[in-house]
Amino acid sequence: MSTGTVFGVGLGPGDPDLMSVRADRLLRGARHVAFFRKAGRPGQARRIVDGMIPDSAEEFPMEYPVTTEIPLTDPRYNEVLSAFYADCTDHLRGLAEQGADIVVLCEGDPFFYGSFMHLYTRLKHQIPVEVVPAITGMSGAWTATGAPVTWGDDILTVLMGTLDEDTLAARMGDADALVVMKIGRNIDKVRRALRAAGKYEDAYLIEYATMPNQTVQLLSDAEGKVTPYFSIIVVHGQGRRP
């Protein structure tokens, strides 16, 4: 019996119609499906593939042992997560060694700020692993704004809202086009940094890009708004255009 393959399948921004033809085929033929989720939640990745994966597929939810309960700066954070990823890896490798192909659901693009990379780096020297790239959440977000994000020689900078305020402000100031991800509870800090960089008035807030509940608004029209972690802020570049 030959060893199975772990497929890290990018699901894209959320609309199943925007998945790749390859992802669609792998999902509809899947016999083993693994996905990350917060304990006690259905999981956004799993929800995106509702009605796509066969009823007969064996599902393996991988529940994060911690999300925001331990600060990132606490050494225990990395210890706990590292043990978690090692457990997930053991399970997936066990299945593959029994000959099973496993589809791991990845929101967005697997190699772009995705959790799958923590499995990938542990598995890639042990068993076959393939990565199916996808439309990023930020592509979904800038498309939703109805305006191109980069023109000509614009420099695009992608920042995480988890960075400290000074770093955010400095890098926002340098950027032509700008994407900020991981917003959620970081939104007030991100607002202050955008103001300091002179880009606040031009910033758009996109929630649930490409999904039925998608919203697009100027950030300045969303004062005081509570927004999900996976919201995205976009500032469009203004480069050369004939």
Next chain:
Amino acid sequence: MSTGTVFGVGLGPGDPDLMSVRADRLLRGARHVAFFRKAGRPGQARRIVDGMIPDSAEEFPMEYPVTTEIPLTDPRYNEVLSAFYADCTDHLRGLAEQGADIVVLCEGDPFFYGSFMHLYTRLKHQIPVEVVPAITGMSGAWTATGAPVTWGDDILTVLMGTLDEDTLAARMGDADALVVMKIGRNIDKVRRALRAAGKYEDAYLIEYATMPNQTVQLLSDAEGKVTPYFSIIVVHGQGRRP
């Protein structure tokens, strides 16, 4: 008769299997297909959809009147291109007003450094225009390297090789993860800037990402190499990883 729609359809990095389900459906049902190309060439976008679009589809090649014959800094460059985009727009609007839907082929993602945006901004207040996002060329490139491009709080910077050397070097120095596009004849300048930023040894050169002739190599192993304009250079971030 109702006005038709212009669809700006992102084709992704080149592998038809990585097109979105929506793009695949629009292409296979297309009755009018428009695409940019250099005069006298088949055109890369058109080549990607070989065998996908119906034989009966009416094709409208839009041939750039100029690519590198006039320098970007010459005012005539913008004038010539502006007239060209206006002509293309007139033709597409004429078709749509006769009730036709038109698929415009876009390499990569239409709103990310794409030529389609020049048609989009001219058409969007006149007739219905829809944009189908796609996997970017850079996603195809970093997936081809077999390593995640961004971890944790890494800052991603996307630079065009057409920028001046000092700007390139300064922004490369600030970046955690780095993508450089529009390489081609800019490669020697890009190499010098990467060296000045201390990132030369970590840079990968990806040609024809996701296509049958894909190559991936360390840039330092490709000394003296002539590489296409659409080659991509990737430097991976080294951020937090449990």
